[in-house]
Amino acid sequence: MIRIQALHKSFGDVHAVAGLDLEIETGETFGLLGPNGAGKSTTIGCAIGVVEPDSGSVSLGELGPPTDPQARRALGVAPQKLALYEDLSGEENVRFFGQIQGLTGARLAERTAAVLASTGLTDRRKDRAKGYSGGMQRRLNLACALVHDPRILFLDEPTAGVDPQSRNHLFESVRAMKRAGKTIVYTTHYMEEAERLCDRVAIVDHGKLLALGTVAELIAAHGGQPSLELDFDDPVQRPDRLPEPDDDGVVRMRTDDPTGELVRLRDQGVAFRSASVRRPDLETVFLNLTGRSLRDQ
Amino acid sequence: MNALLAIARKDALLLWRDKAALFWILGLPLLFASFFGTIFSSGGGGGSRGSLTLQVIDEVDHAGSKQFVARLAENSAVKLVTAQSAESAETAVRKGQATAYIRIVRMAEDGVGMFSGESPELVVGIDPSRQAEAGMLQGVVMEAVFGGMRELFTDLDKGKELAAQSRAKLMADEDLPPAQKLVLGTFLGALEKFFDQLPQSQAAGDGTAGGAARGPMNPDVEFVDVTRDTGLKFSSYDISFPQAIAWALMSVAFGFALSLVRERSDGTMLRLATAPIGRGTVLGGKWLACAGMAVLVVIFLMLVGKLIFGIQIVDPAALLVAILSAATAFAGLMMLLGTLGKTEAAASGAAWGVLMPLAMLGGGMVPQIAMPKWMLTAGVVSPIRWTIEALEGASWRGYTWGELLVPCAVLVAMGLGCLALGRLRLRGATI
Numbered sequence: 001m002i003r004i005q006a007l008h009k010s011f012g013d014v015h016a017v018a019g020l021d022l023e024i025e026t027g028e029t030f031g032l033l034g035p036n037g038a039g040k041s042t043t044i045g046c047a048i049g050v051v052e053p054d055s056g057s058v059s060l061g062e063l064g065p066p067t068d069p070q071a072r073r074a075l076g077v078a079p080q081k082l083a084l085y086e087d088l089s090g091e092e093n094v095r096f097f098g099q100i101q102g103l104t105g106a107r108l109a110e111r112t113a114a115v116l117a118s119t120g121l122t123d124r125r126k127d128r129a130k131g132y133s134g135g136m137q138r139r140l141n142l143a144c145a146l147v148h149d150p151r152i153l154f155l156d157e158p159t160a161g162v163d164p165q166s167r168n169h170l171f172e173s174v175r176a177m178k179r180a181g182k183t184i185v186y187t188t189h190y191m192e193e194a195e196r197l198c199d200r201v202a203i204v205d206h207g208k209l210l211a212l213g214t215v216a217e218l219i220a221a222h223g224g225q226p227s228l229e230l231d232f233d234d235p236v237q238r239p240d241r242l243p244e245p246d247d248d249g250v251v252r253m254r255t256d257d258p259t260g261e262l263v264r265l266r267d268q269g270v271a272f273r274s275a276s277v278r279r280p281d282l283e284t285v286f287l288n289l290t291g292r293s294l295r296d297q
Numbered sequence: 298m299n300a301l302l303a304i305a306r307k308d309a310l311l312l313w314r315d316k317a318a319l320f321w322i323l324g325l326p327l328l329f330a331s332f333f334g335t336i337f338s339s340g341g342g343g344g345s346r347g348s349l350t351l352q353v354i355d356e357v358d359h360a361g362s363k364q365f366v367a368r369l370a371e372n373s374a375v376k377l378v379t380a381q382s383a384e385s386a387e388t389a390v391r392k393g394q395a396t397a398y399i400r401i402v403r404m405a406e407d408g409v410g411m412f413s414g415e416s417p418e419l420v421v422g423i424d425p426s427r428q429a430e431a432g433m434l435q436g437v438v439m440e441a442v443f444g445g446m447r448e449l450f451t452d453l454d455k456g457k458e459l460a461a462q463s464r465a466k467l468m469a470d471e472d473l474p475p476a477q478k479l480v481l482g483t484f485l486g487a488l489e490k491f492f493d494q495l496p497q498s499q500a501a502g503d504g505t506a507g508g509a510a511r512g513p514m515n516p517d518v519e520f521v522d523v524t525r526d527t528g529l530k531f532s533s534y535d536i537s538f539p540q541a542i543a544w545a546l547m548s549v550a551f552g553f554a555l556s557l558v559r560e561r562s563d564g565t566m567l568r569l570a571t572a573p574i575g576r577g578t579v580l581g582g583k584w585l586a587c588a589g590m591a592v593l594v595v596i597f598l599m600l601v602g603k604l605i606f607g608i609q610i611v612d613p614a615a616l617l618v619a620i621l622s623a624a625t626a627f628a629g630l631m632m633l634l635g636t637l638g639k640t641e642a643a644a645s646g647a648a649w650g651v652l653m654p655l656a657m658l659g660g661g662m663v664p665q666i667a668m669p670k671w672m673l674t675a676g677v678v679s680p681i682r683w684t685i686e687a688l689e690g691a692s693w694r695g696y697t698w699g700e701l702l703v704p705c706a707v708l709v710a711m712g713l714g715c716l717a718l719g720r721l722r723l724r725g726a727t728i
Contacts, residue, residue: 100572
């Protein structure tokens, strides 16, 4: 279990993390979501032991604090920035990070081959990393984090800027790691990734925890009502009791029973070109909690 | 230890694969050493000193002036060129085609003028940028002037003849007061007798007629290079290679310092920091790679210098100590340079901002002989200065171990100091 308690970290006047409490269960895939500048990276920095908190604590269960060498052996980190040596080949990169994790000899060779295979890089293992596509570099980034077979993985935006094929491959890799019983902390800006992969999700902003739970729990608690979306040939001809159309000409009705409302409109002879029901999702939750204003930093 | 070696091997491999960095580390120093070595060796033929080109304008053009020019030509330190005119000689000096010119305005017909009272009048013009050679040239000219007197006192027949001719001229001079004529005539007569009575062998000094007598009128000027007598002749490449190696070491330190900054900005340092190794191992690996690369680069350049340019290596063991000391200094300096900026651009600018003054003060750009005293004094802070001294001392200057200890100890101290300072600065740095 990863336990983060009353974590505080400031950089000058900026309170990056302001009293955060989190508990992540062993074997769980945990999503950490938040807008830019929410404090995700600082939280992860403290959790992996490279940022010293001002106060509070981080513990990796029985392994102790993340600065302990024993705990570090259990940690695998795939940073958002591609932490690779571009002038080394894929294989040389993986071997090097395996060596600094203490692997040698046959075990190093075996693990290197295994993670290159699992990330689909075996055929290109002798090529230099700078010749890889963005998706391949992301996969290599993950392979370097996995080479020492860590129990706990921190994956920071692992699919940023990759093509759909690589993205799908990365999803499969994460699922495989989950099946293998690893604890995964996953940060992303893609809400559907969190919905698909994470057992539980935490949404943070301004260094504080805003919501925590399964995706269904979060939607139920913070998603709001479903909306019935109606498209008219001429929105001016809509019945008076329907709300004003949005800028795109679509009329959106918030209702707990969109299907029943649709039947009632039909029975009243309201003519519309098309109708759809939009149920709240994690993105709705995220925007409801963190607002719609732009975050440029 | 496995992790330390892995980091060192990785950094060395990365540098080896960076062709641009390799050019600065190996290509440029080789060009530097061969270019400057060739320039300063021109005309030297493996010797240590070139000759001064001297344009001669003989406005008198008689036997005495010709004797003077012949005496000048005997000196191997000067190469004489007869000028068409004073203007052309001046132009040649101004354009750097000649070191100096000498204009013979007046010269006694006997080439000496000792008894005729006719002193020589010479005008020597020298390129202002060649002041270092001016003193040497003055000595050469004075030697040629006094060389006439030497002949007078070593060739007795000539001395007697000159004394007789002067006495005849004296007696024939109707304007000279009788008393003065009497005194001078008596002196010249006595001098003729003196030349008659003096044994030829005693005048010649070693018994060889016309040989080089020793005495105040016959300065025996010999130019020697002040190095320990190793029995070897050093060349200009022996000087240019240590300088070039200092540049190579700067490039090695610069390259590794940038790689340290790159690790921090690219995120690989973050991955290293989360590994079960201490920060000391991470930095130690980089230090080891830098020091190891520095040693290999210096050995490679010295071997090229030895095998292709014939530079001297008097004591290989001493040279190895000098190389290890220099590598320690520059690997430490690398660690400090790597903390001077958070981005490659910032660190690059700051690193050159440090390295260039060190190169200037240490003799990496301007030879130390051309430096003012304050620069020489300030140069003691530069590892370049000590590196050059250590390498030259171990290669061709033939330093004793005691003499070599000073530059090597200074280099090691500098390296360890910079390493400690760099580690201190990195301790507070955010990865």
